[in-house]
Amino acid sequence: MGILGILGGLGPLSSTRFLNTIYKESKGRLDQDFPSVVLISDSSFPDRTQLLRNGQYEELLKRTVSSLENLKKLGATKFIVCCFTLHAVFDRLDSDLRGSLISLPEVGLKALKHLGKTSLLLCTSGSREMNIFNNELCWKDVEKLVTFPTEQDQSRIHEIIYELKGGRSPVEAYDELKAMCKNYKTDTWLLGCTEMHLISTLRSQDLGKQDFIEMIDPLSIIAKNLPKYSLCIES
Secondary structure, eight states: OOOEEEEOOSSHHHHHHHHOOOHHHOOOOOOSSOEEEEEEETTTTOOOOOOOTTTTTHHHHHHHHHHHHHHHHEEEEEEESSSSSGGGGGGGGGGHHHHHHOHHHHHHHHHHHHHHOOOHHHOOOHHHTTHHOOOOOOOHHHHEEEOOOOHHHHHHHHHHHHHHTTOOHHHHHHHHHHHHHHHHOEEEEEEESGHHHHHTTTTTTHHHHHOOOOOEOHHHHHHTTTHHHTOOOOO
8 A cells, every 4th residue: 555645734633633543544554554644744734615616726736746746755656635625626637646545526526326216415505615526527417416505505514614613512513513414305414524523433432323424425434444545545
């Protein structure tokens, strides 16, 4: 397996949790049995939703390329950008970098196709406005399975994501999201923000409940199947 490069800090809590999940899901007894991972946690990255709304793609692109090149210098052969919203600039990357990226929206949509259940998309307002999921090639295969929140709920979901970045309890956030989403005709969530990984990795004992919502979390899927993604094996 090659070295996996993670561009994190977007936000810091979710990307470090992702790294922790990778090692929790890895099988091995010795240090040498575990995957090699390089994480750059760059919390100085400007707010993606704000810049995209202002049309400042080039600034985001420049920062993204610089970070990916630094990961490459450290030996990384495959890359994960721990921010769905930042995927908006991926089509502007050169073919070499773009071909080495693992697309989080693509992982999520393929998992949704396999599951075959209607799912509520939870993402930032920036991701939704930039059609991060709708622009994936496999979107046409699953678009009838995706439910979008109302404009009012979308605004509150965006706020909850930023509250998680600021250290809000994932248990509290889960409870609020569950109450908000009970009126939608689905009991499955498609997680379209890496901050939601803080919620998807909660344990049943954390919640003290048995009715945990089924979630499609691309970060958890990658962590559980890391050899496939690191070796670029098509599903």
